[in-house]
Amino acid sequence: MSLFAELRRRNVFRVAIAYIVLAWLILQVGDVLVDTLELPAVWGKGLLAVLVLGFIPALIISWVYELTPQGIKKESDVARPDSRTSVTARKLDISILIMMVVVVVLLAIREFRAPSTPPINTDSSVQDLTDITTIDSIAVLAFADFSQGGEQEHLAVGLSDALLHILAQIPDLRVSARTSSFSYRGTETSIATIGQELGVAAVLEGSVQRSGDTLRIIAQLIRVSDQSHLWSKTFDRPRGDIFAIQDEIAAAVASALRPTDNEQPELSPSDRTSVAAHEHYLRGNQLWRQRSESAIEAAIDEFEAAIALDPNYAPAHAGLAIAYRFSGGYGHRAHRDVQLLIEREIATALAIDPALSLAYGVKGLQLGDMGRVDEAITALRKGLDLNPSDATMHVWLANQVNKKSEFGWDEYSRLLQRAFELDPRNMFVLGEYALDLSMLGDYEGAMTVLRQGIALEPDVPRPYNNLARLHERFGHLDDAVRVRLAEIERAPDSFAPYSFISFSLLQLEDEEAAQLWLDRALQRKSSLYHPSYWFLRRDKVADLVDMMQGRLLQSPDDPRRLDALCEAHLLARNYQQVWSLCADQLTEVLAPEPRPLESHELGFAVYLSWAGQALGEDAAFERLSGEMKRLAHAANSKGAYDPGFEYFKAFLAALSNDREQVLAQLRKAVDMGFMRVRQLEFEPWWDAYRDDPEFQAIVADIRQRQSQQRNALRAEGI
Numbered sequence: 001m002s003l004f005a006e007l008r009r010r011n012v013f014r015v016a017i018a019y020i021v022l023a024w025l026i027l028q029v030g031d032v033l034v035d036t037l038e039l040p041a042v043w044g045k046g047l048l049a050v051l052v053l054g055f056i057p058a059l060i061i062s063w064v065y066e067l068t069p070q071g072i073k074k075e076s077d078v079a080r081p082d083s084r085t086s087v088t089a090r091k092l093d094i095s096i097l098i099m100m101v102v103v104v105v106l107l108a109i110r111e112f113r114a115p116s117t118p119p120i121n122t123d124s125s126v127q128d129l130t131d132i133t134t135i136d137s138i139a140v141l142a143f144a145d146f147s148q149g150g151e152q153e154h155l156a157v158g159l160s161d162a163l164l165h166i167l168a169q170i171p172d173l174r175v176s177a178r179t180s181s182f183s184y185r186g187t188e189t190s191i192a193t194i195g196q197e198l199g200v201a202a203v204l205e206g207s208v209q210r211s212g213d214t215l216r217i218i219a220q221l222i223r224v225s226d227q228s229h230l231w232s233k234t235f236d237r238p239r240g241d242i243f244a245i246q247d248e249i250a251a252a253v254a255s256a257l258r259p260t261d262n263e264q265p266e267l268s269p270s271d272r273t274s275v276a277a278h279e280h281y282l283r284g285n286q287l288w289r290q291r292s293e294s295a296i297e298a299a300i301d302e303f304e305a306a307i308a309l310d311p312n313y314a315p316a317h318a319g320l321a322i323a324y325r326f327s328g329g330y331g332h333r334a335h336r337d338v339q340l341l342i343e344r345e346i347a348t349a350l351a352i353d354p355a356l357s358l359a360y361g362v363k364g365l366q367l368g369d370m371g372r373v374d375e376a377i378t379a380l381r382k383g384l385d386l387n388p389s390d391a392t393m394h395v396w397l398a399n400q401v402n403k404k405s406e407f408g409w410d411e412y413s414r415l416l417q418r419a420f421e422l423d424p425r426n427m428f429v430l431g432e433y434a435l436d437l438s439m440l441g442d443y444e445g446a447m448t449v450l451r452q453g454i455a456l457e458p459d460v461p462r463p464y465n466n467l468a469r470l471h472e473r474f475g476h477l478d479d480a481v482r483v484r485l486a487e488i489e490r491a492p493d494s495f496a497p498y499s500f501i502s503f504s505l506l507q508l509e510d511e512e513a514a515q516l517w518l519d520r521a522l523q524r525k526s527s528l529y530h531p532s533y534w535f536l537r538r539d540k541v542a543d544l545v546d547m548m549q550g551r552l553l554q555s556p557d558d559p560r561r562l563d564a565l566c567e568a569h570l571l572a573r574n575y576q577q578v579w580s581l582c583a584d585q586l587t588e589v590l591a592p593e594p595r596p597l598e599s600h601e602l603g604f605a606v607y608l609s610w611a612g613q614a615l616g617e618d619a620a621f622e623r624l625s626g627e628m629k630r631l632a633h634a635a636n637s638k639g640a641y642d643p644g645f646e647y648f649k650a651f652l653a654a655l656s657n658d659r660e661q662v663l664a665q666l667r668k669a670v671d672m673g674f675m676r677v678r679q680l681e682f683e684p685w686w687d688a689y690r691d692d693p694e695f696q697a698i699v700a701d702i703r704q705r706q707s708q709q710r711n712a713l714r715a716e717g718i
Contacts, residue, residue: 014092015062016055021099023051135223135257137200139176140164142185143217146209156208157182158282159217159246163204166250168389170258176200177391177423179289183456195224199421202230204253213238219249221256231256242275273306273313280306281316288323291428291462292491293331293524299323314353321345322362330494334527335369336555342366357387361396368400371559373600376400391423395432403600409638413440427453431466438470441641446470461491468500475643475673477504478709481718495524503531507675508710509703513718532567536678544568559585566607573684575611582608583620589627590620597627602648609655610685625655643672647679654685663694670698677702 027048140163143156161178168175176198184194191203206219220232231252235245273281284302287295300323306316324342328335346366349359360383367376380397384390398415413436419426420433430453438446450470453463464487471480481504484497491497498521506514511534522528529551535544548565555561562581569577585604588595597605609624611617632649650665666680680686680699689695 014089014096015058018092018096018099019055019058021096021103023055025099025102026051135201136172137174137176138167138202138204138253138257139181139194139198139200140167141194141203141205142182143205143219144185144207146207147211152208152210154279154282154286155210155215155242157185157286158278159206159208159242161282161285162246163250163253164389165387166246167204167253168387170254173257174200174422175389177389177419177426177429179391179426179429180423183425191222191224191227198424200224202257204249206249215242215245217245217249219253221253242278273310273316277306277309277313277316280309281313281319284316284319284323288319288326291326291330293327293493293495296323296327296331300327312352314349314356315358317345317349317352318356318359318362321349322358322365325362325365330496332495332525332527336558339366355386357383357390357393359383360386361390361393364393364400365396368396368403369560370557371600373400373403373598377404389422391419391426391429394419394422395429398432404598409440409635409640412436425456427457427460427462427466431462431469434466435469435473438473439642440639443474443641459490461487461494461497464490465497468497472500472504473642473644473673475675475705477508477675478712480504481713482716485718493524495521495528498524499528503533505710505713506531506533507677508706508713509677510710532564532571533676533678535568536571536682538682541568541572541682545572545574563603566604570607570611570684571682575614578607578611579615579617586624590623594623597624597631599631602628602631606651613655621655625652628652641672643669643674646672647674651685654688657688659689659692662689663692663698666695666698670701675702675706677706 140160142160145151145153145156160182164175164178164181167173180198191205194203195201201224203222203224204219205222206217209216215235215237217235217237218232219235221230222228223230233249233252235248237245280302284299284306287299287302290296300320303316303320303323306313307320310316321342324333324338324345327333327338342362343366346359346363349356350363353359360379364376364378364380364383367373367379377397377400380393380400383393384397387393394415398412398419401415402409402412416429416433416436419429423429430449434446434449434453437443437449447470450463450467453466457463464483468480468483468487471477471483481501484501484504487497488494498517502514502517502521505511505517514534518528518530529547532544532548535541535547545565545568548561548568552558552561552565562585566578566582569575569581582604583590586597586601586608589597589601589605605624605628609621609628612621612624629652632645632652635645646665646669650662650669653661653665666674677699680695680702681690686695
């Protein structure tokens with residue numbers, strides 16, 4: 001008898017079919033029990049493993065043994081005339097038929113009952129958990145405010161913000177950053193579209209409604225791929241339970257996404273305060289991010305109100321520090337007037353909560369402003385370790401890292417790329433990312449990103465600021481002025497766009513119009529001053545020295561003001577003063593066992609190298625010129641593409657008296673968009689070239705471009 005026939009006679013094939021059908025039915029029952037009893041998902045996987053492992057032994061048993069009226073016997077012990085395999089076959093056929101009927105009925109019931117859109121569950125059970133542990137990314141949308149009059153918007157946004165921060169603590173879960181996630185507020189954008197645009201696998205959304213002292217909060221976790229609801233719950237709680245609700249929602253979502261993780265994230269104790277203080281903080285946290293003078297001043301008031309209610313509320317102290325910090329850049333306050341306030345609030349916040357991410361972020365910014373770059377990087381890295389989903393802090397760190405020569409552009413670009421991935425709808429992030437693209441030679445890519453920003457938020461000023469900066473960098477000053485006018489339409493009280501228009505017009509040699517726009521900027525911020533470029537005339541440079549001397553006296557510890565004074569003395573050809581003032585800034589670079597020059601020290605290196613050459617400080621000159629060439633070579637190897645960089649390389653060629661290279665680099669800078677003709681006409685390193693016909697042709701080309709752009713703006717009434 002053939003093997004096939006023998007397998008058939010011993011019912012091996014029937015046993016295999018019966019085993020598979022029975023195993024499928026057991027798995028269905030197992031799934032129901034796992035869900036009903038809220039057992040870990042590993043139970044279902046274990047049941048499947050047992051059934052798979054049992055298949056081969058079942059077939060072996062059916063081959064070796066036979067069921068007889070006297071019980072189970074070895075097939076070899078049963079005489080062929082006494083064999084009952086045919087009877088067993090009929091029983092197996094009937095069993096298989098019955099089980100197949102059950103399978104068909106179950107499948108029909110499932111198909112009949114399955115809705116086209118899964119219903120929203122009102123309890124905390126988890127639905128349809130197939131492959132849920134593969135979800136590696138989530139966006140927390142701003143919760144909707146369904147309260148009468150919309151007076152709970154700050155609470156709804158604050159709840160979302162807290163959940164985002166808590167979920168960001170899950171190590172292997174990427175949480176889309178705040179600005180991008182919240183940008184869909186008030187829109188009808190579908191979950192599928194949001195998931196695609198943000199690149200996330202799940203979305204947490206919900207609503208807040210207040211009635212008296214009771215809050216109703218509905219939260220639901222939705223899988224993007226099929227819009228199925230993975231978890232949902234309704235909370236009806238006293239208003240004072242908001243922190244407990246935040247923890248409960250975050251724990252439930254974390255449990256759904258990572259069911260085997262026993263450690264559930266929650267808020268730090270320092271994040272808890274009275275409801276009134278918390279609401280002041282939430283309003284302040286929304287306001288400072290708008291980066292306008294009125295909003296930042298209102299944020300300061302809100303943070304101070306929160307601190308008055310709860311002096312030990314660490315986030316409010318960190319918020320006040322960052323609001324003060326931005327009140328100089330976006331408002332009328334001078335940085336020297338708020339520096340001590342910023343430092344006090346940072347210290348207070350970190351004394352209360354040494355693990356507060358935002359406090360380390362603003363500390364890093366403050367240290368960077370003071371020229372303490374290493375300490376700034378350390379603080380910002382700590383802030384990112386505590387909140388790795390903070391895209392803005394990625395940019396802050398990138399800008400500090402870029403000041404360090406040993407890091408270079410690799411990490412700078414990597415941080416900006418990560419920030420853009422986390423928060424592609426954040427206008428601050430988008431602008432910095434686009435500028436990095438342009439500096440690596442992808443001008444069209446940068447322009448595309450910036451135009452997308454305007455399309456995303458056409459009614460706010462920041463995307464226009466971003467685009468204007470790109471135009472200014474590459475010498476499209478007329479376009480920059482037009483974009484700045486659009487920015488002013490959206491932020492008429494901000495001094496910055498008026499000041500930038502003034503400088504663009506100054507570069508176009510329209511000094512009268514430049515003064516007009518600077519006066520408008522001064523009306524909005526009286527502490528502004530004329531830029532150094534204004535004084536690049538032999539009869540005005542003494543005024544520049546006096547102005548920069550006065551500014552340094554106001555803030556003698558500010559390295560940026562010392563840098564500006566050194567530049568002023570250099571332009572006045574006061575080389576001994578340059579050396580006396582600035583040599584101490586590069587003591588470690590010029591030491592017998594020197595450290596490398598860093599990118600943020602280039603200004604001092606330029607002034608000291610030229611002054612040192614004039615004063616006979618040959619060793620210092622050789623050391624500094626060599627270090628600057630090293631940095632230039634490193635930037636070249638990264639594909640640096642920028643008019644200012646090419647101009648810097650022309651300066652390095654002038655240090656070596658390399659006429660051919662000087663003219664080649666200047667030509668390249670001008671072709672890229674370099675427009676600052678006054679620098680060519682006044683800076684000391686070009687004295688030897690001003691009578692050169694090629695040098696004069698380069699200056700003439702800039703003059704012609706200035707005239708074209710200036711006339712175009714005048715024709716438009718600007």
